[in-house]
Amino acid sequence: PAGAPDRSLARKVTKVGVVGAGLMASQMALLFARRLEVPVVLTDLDQSRLDKGVGYVHAEVDKLLGKGRVSADQANRLKSLVTGSLTKDAFADADFVIEAVFEDMAVKKQVFAEVEAVVSAECVLATNTSSLSLTEMGAGLAHPERLVGFHFFNPVAVMPLLEIIRGASTDDATLATAFAVGKSLRKSSVLVKDAPAFVVNRLLTCFMGEVVAAVDEGTPLEVAEHALDGLGLPMTPFALLQLVGPAVGLHVAETLHAAFPERFGVSENMAKLVASGKPGVYRPDFSLDPEAVALFAGGTSPSTAEQVRERVLGALSREIRIMLDEGVVAGPQDIDLCMILGAGWPFHLGGITPYLDRSGIAQPRFLPPGVASLPA
Structure with missing residues (x-):
């Protein structure tokens, strides 16, 4: 390594x-x-x-x-x-x-x-x-x-x-x-x-934070929940939150907010969900729990699924750039390896940094042209 x-x-x-x-x-x-x-x-x-x-x-x-x-x-x-x-x-x-x-x-x-x-x-x-x-x-x-x-x-x-x-x-x-x-x-x-939340949890918290923020601002939970389905992720954001546990997710969010308050927020609605003692947003059969969903009060400015997707991927690209500048890992390929093996980032996408390169979201590119990218 x-x-x-x-x-x-x-x-x-x-x-x-x-x-x-x-x-x-x-x-x-x-x-x-x-x-x-x-x-x-x-x-x-x-x-x-x-x-x-x-x-x-x-x-x-x-x-x-x-x-x-x-x-x-x-x-x-x-x-x-x-x-x-x-x-x-x-x-x-x-x-x-x-x-x-x-x-x-x-x-x-x-x-x-x-x-x-x-x-x-x-x-x-x-x-x-x-x-x-x-x-x-x-x-x-x-x-x-x-x-x-x-x-x-x-x-x-x-x-x-x-x-x-x-x-x-x-x-x-x-x-x-x-x-x-x-x-x-x-x-x-x-x-x-030795950086807050290391690699996988830092990026998953960034990802989850943007989805939750969109809901807090008024996007219907169901819309935000499925805005990134096209990527082929192993599960939806709130299903992941339930698997990890809302209390653990909130704790990591608080840790990152303390370290980087300008980039990581703490959702009041998430805090309410944890305080309620409910196990998650989903029932055991993975259908949405109306009582838990109701705890996310939402605002008055609904966003579309595409806007949520662009918001999440843009935030991930910015955070990866900062992590590389900080020397959290040796290079972009280490980020890719961590996300594939630790977060289930879809293997067919070749890694998160080449995906962000190919989609034009990463500006400038993380990797030189021709490295883990599609032919011209």
Whole structure:
């Protein structure tokens, strides 16, 4: 991957620790055990959550066994590799510890302070944060150079992208170890600068923010929801919001608004939706929920679907240009890779930057003529 350190600097990983035992943490534990074939220990403060997390891993292994993906011996071995502990002392001999706790800076800083107190000097500390600053997260650590971002996408076993984030203090050995682990996990890793929401979530929030803003300004929700159907995206914007969770979407929007208030807004209607406690804009059968739709009061200036489409794509083009100028990634192709593998950008379009080039929205072009573009 562009910018990755020499792989010879990577340290060997013989045991993995996972802080948390929720769904994301349990998915990670299974992946680490299956691909690295090393002991993996989950920790949590609550025995019932811990039992549920380990139980999830064992149940998923049984599913693999039932499908013939693993043998009986392999299944037994995988189950034996994943254990749980109520204390972080279980990380004492771990080489790689990743947190998957609540997306709150204070909580994550506390977790890493507790982990650093028990692990060896060579242990890599990884965060699965989706939007928070690594540099701030590591500010209170005795050894911030061993903190690295290791951002998975959900579902962990299926989504092939891994955003590896280098904080201000992250050293080459830590980064090389992260890339080596990512390769062992069979993920496509991209090196990302420590910037708000990194790549995929920053662009998805930009995309979603423009759609929501159009609705807030008076565009009927159904019109805005289907304005970009012609691109062949894997799902509509509000279906994506429901999948991610409105509360998570609002949190990332607030993070980006704090960093770039002139480009990222926070929808009052979205805040009302989250405050209402409703799970999303759709019912379980993916039909629009009238009560949730009603929370988007709308204004008095309806826009057409084409205007919404141009608004969204124009905003994405501007944000990608800024990200490249900031050095968030090495080049446009890294943006393309992240969006295809992490956001489901339609593969047949060749990547988001060549699409914006071909459609004339990117001015100037992101890529030289002839690179990922149609013949004249």
